[in-house]
Amino acid sequence: MSDIFSVVENEILNRGGIKLLRPEDAIRVILEARLRDVVILGIDAFHIMGIKIQPFIEYSVDYSNKINSYDVDQAYDVYSEAVNFIEARKNLGLHFEIVLKFRQ
Numbered sequence: 110m111s112d113i114f115s116v117v118e119n120e121i122l123n124r125g126g127i128k129l130l131r132p133e134d135a136i137r138v139i140l141e142a143r144l145r146d147v148v149i150l151g152i153d154a155f156h157i158m159g160i161k162i163q164p165f166i167e168y169s170v171d172y173s174n175k176i177n178s179y180d181v182d183q184a185y186d187v188y189s190e191a192v193n194f195i196e197a198r199k200n201l202g203l204h205f206e207i208v209l210k211f212r213q
Contacts, residue, residue: 113147120134127162132196132203149188150172152205153205154201154204157204168201170194
């Protein structure tokens with residue numbers, strides 16, 4: 110796996126094409142995104158029930174509107190905010206999908 114998720118390659122739960130990560134692995138992907146200058150558009154939370162998953166909108170966040178409202182030169186630190194978001198929810202038994210946008 111040569112993409113950004115290679116840092117957690119063996120820890121990914123793939124359900125219906127969604128890459129689900131435990132909190133500590135989600136944080137590793139966020140930090141890798143920072144290193145590679147990959148934009149984080151949002152984080153979606155899921156509860157895993159056997160082979161089924163249940164999305165939790167109340168534990169999800171969309172950064173796309175914040176990112177789009179800042180110029181490239183402005184310092185909006187989506188990475189720190191994303192890590193803090195995961196940290197605050199790490200004991201809820203959730204898995205997370207990190208939604209990314211690769212710069213062109």
